[in-house]
Amino acid sequence: MALIECENLSHVYLKGSPMETVALTGVTLSIDTGEFVGILGPTGSGKSTLIQHFNALLRPTSGVVRVAGVATNDPKADLRAIRRRVGLVFQYPEHQLFEETVYEDVAFGPRNLGLDEEGVRERVDDALRSVGIDGSKFGQRSPFSLSGGEMRRVAIAGVLAMSPQVLVLDEPAAGLDPQGKVEILNRIRDLHTSRHLTVILITHSMDDAAQLTRRLIVLNKGRLAMDGSVREVFARAEELRGMGLGVPAITELVQRLRRRGLSVRADALTQDEAQRTIKEALAWN
Amino acid sequence: MALRGVDLTISRGEFVAIVGGNGSGKSTLAKHFNALLLPTEGEVIVDGLNTRDHAATWEIRQRVGMVFQNPDNQLVATVVEEDVAFGPENLGLPPAEIIRRVDEALAAVDMLEYRRREPHLLSGGQKQRVAVAGILAMRPQCLVLDEATTMLDPQGQREVLGTIARLNEQGVTVIHITQDMDEAALFRRVIALADGRVALDGSPQDVFRSGDELERIRLALPPVPVLAERLRRDGLPLASSIFTVQQLEDALTQLARKRPQASERVDGAH
Numbered sequence: 001m002a003l004i005e006c007e008n009l010s011h012v013y014l015k016g017s018p019m020e021t022v023a024l025t026g027v028t029l030s031i032d033t034g035e036f037v038g039i040l041g042p043t044g045s046g047k048s049t050l051i052q053h054f055n056a057l058l059r060p061t062s063g064v065v066r067v068a069g070v071a072t073n074d075p076k077a078d079l080r081a082i083r084r085r086v087g088l089v090f091q092y093p094e095h096q097l098f099e100e101t102v103y104e105d106v107a108f109g110p111r112n113l114g115l116d117e118e119g120v121r122e123r124v125d126d127a128l129r130s131v132g133i134d135g136s137k138f139g140q141r142s143p144f145s146l147s148g149g150e151m152r153r154v155a156i157a158g159v160l161a162m163s164p165q166v167l168v169l170d171e172p173a174a175g176l177d178p179q180g181k182v183e184i185l186n187r188i189r190d191l192h193t194s195r196h197l198t199v200i201l202i203t204h205s206m207d208d209a210a211q212l213t214r215r216l217i218v219l220n221k222g223r224l225a226m227d228g229s230v231r232e233v234f235a236r237a238e239e240l241r242g243m244g245l246g247v248p249a250i251t252e253l254v255q256r257l258r259r260r261g262l263s264v265r266a267d268a269l270t271q272d273e274a275q276r277t278i279k280e281a282l283a284w285n
Numbered sequence: 286m287a288l289r290g291v292d293l294t295i296s297r298g299e300f301v302a303i304v305g306g307n308g309s310g311k312s313t314l315a316k317h318f319n320a321l322l323l324p325t326e327g328e329v330i331v332d333g334l335n336t337r338d339h340a341a342t343w344e345i346r347q348r349v350g351m352v353f354q355n356p357d358n359q360l361v362a363t364v365v366e367e368d369v370a371f372g373p374e375n376l377g378l379p380p381a382e383i384i385r386r387v388d389e390a391l392a393a394v395d396m397l398e399y400r401r402r403e404p405h406l407l408s409g410g411q412k413q414r415v416a417v418a419g420i421l422a423m424r425p426q427c428l429v430l431d432e433a434t435t436m437l438d439p440q441g442q443r444e445v446l447g448t449i450a451r452l453n454e455q456g457v458t459v460i461h462i463t464q465d466m467d468e469a470a471l472f473r474r475v476i477a478l479a480d481g482r483v484a485l486d487g488s489p490q491d492v493f494r495s496g497d498e499l500e501r502i503r504l505a506l507p508p509v510p511v512l513a514e515r516l517r518r519d520g521l522p523l524a525s526s527i528f529t530v531q532q533l534e535d536a537l538t539q540l541a542r543k544r545p546q547a548s549e550r551v552d553g554a555h
Contacts, residue, residue: 040409072452204438244439245438245440248508253512262538283544284521
């Protein structure tokens with residue numbers, strides 16, 4: 001059974017008012033347990049609106065969204081259970097830190113679940129460990145004394161402490177320096193591989209999408225424009241460019257070389273693939 | 286302490302990227318260029334004017350214009366051309382001159398056809414171009430962009446970078462603050478800050494050569510120079526000045542022409 005299913009999902013903000021804005025139109029897709037999916041799309045394409053449907057923060061204007069089989073617009077649906085299952089990390093989540101200590105901030109969610117102090121402690125320690133923050137060293141510090149990258153990891157730990165099955169992140173690397181970006185993306189990759197979390201990730205970086213995810217969903221003007229493997233999607237470079245997107249730098253290079261007559265494979269995504277195909281095309285060994 | 290003993294000179298007409306990790310001091314430095322911040326110690330001289338001299342503040346800000354990160358926080362008017370006119374109006378210029386400057390500025394960022402639009406309906410890249418036009422209407426000699434491309438999608442980034450490159454060709458000095466090393470590769474000079482100090486300063490070639498040093502200061506080589514380096518290690522004669530897709534594409538295409546045994550492309554085959 002699909003974990004998240006959208007069937008003909010449309011969403012209209014302020015419907016019936018003069019400010020009415022159509023954000024999503026007829027989106028149908030399904031995401032299974034264990035997937036690592038990237039969502040691409042230009043600004044205003046509906047990415048953030050879409051992911052807020054994944055944990056019932058928004059509900060469809062028309063169409064259906066099902067999370068683990070439960071329709072989010074069913075009046076009997078247990079929305080708290082859906083939100084526990086699907087953890088949503090917004091853009092710049094460190095802006096939502098508010099407690100006096102790192103420990104208390106991460107403990108906020110589990111405490112609301114009604115766990116005893118021992119259970120809360122276990123959840124907090126575990127969540128901090130999985131984002132690479134040493135709880136014994138940082139736990140009693142103010143979250144606001146940390147660096148930007150550390151604050152962001154604490155904010156993600158707050159979501160992980162709810163033990164979600166699905167982690168949805170809206171541009172988790174935005175605004176971080178190149179090293180901070182590598183650290184956070186590696187952590188997310190670890191969560192996927194070692195904890196078997198299903199991960200859905202919005203990104204503007206084609207390079208990150210190529211390195212991390214296996215499947216890409218592309219939105220354009222509120223509609224599903226593409227849905228396929230990373231290789232399939234990046235093979236459609238012209239269409240992506242037409243939407244204001246692009247392909248990873250490495251892929252762009254091999255595609256351009258091919259247009260200039262070199263017999264390289266046009267779908268290279270990684271350094272290894274590009275290095276090999278360029279050497280072959282130049283008969284360089 | 287955000288900056289510690291920074292010594293540097295930027296000359297008229299330069300096209301400079303300032304890079305650095307989170308907390309390296311790059312935004313603090315940028316805000317010293319037009320007297321938004323004043324040095325705790327030391328001096329900043331802009332076109333002969335000392336930023337500590339309060340009487341010179343407005344003249345300095347007219348010469349050095351800043352564009353900030355968030356496109357939604359910089360536009361004040363409800364119509365694009367009124368937004369661009371805001372600065373010249375405050376200078377007390379005659380209406381005909383204001384109109385001329387607005388037209389020129391919007392043309393320079395390729396936004397003339399959007400002059401009667403509402404700014405909030407524009408894309409991120411378009412908003413930043415309008416913000417740049419608002420600065421240009423003040424006829425500055427220098428444009429400082431403080432992470433002005435960070436929040437944009439790839440198309441918006443291309444638009445803004447294309448615009449500032451064109452302006453630089455027309456003589457405007459451009460200083461672009463960024464964390465994106467792919468963007469930095471497009472500039473003629475790259476200054477890397479770390480812990481409030483200048484760590485590296487030179488051509489992209491000089492700066493990108495220091496791969497380990499870049500990592501130490503929380504930056505990273507982008508994919509194209511990494512690939513070029515790997516191919517170089519395999520013995521391909523590629524210049525160390527290759528950082529962009531275009532440069533590597535040209536170099537490899539030339540190399541292929543020199544090697545007749547290289548396989549010709551067969552359409553449809555990989």
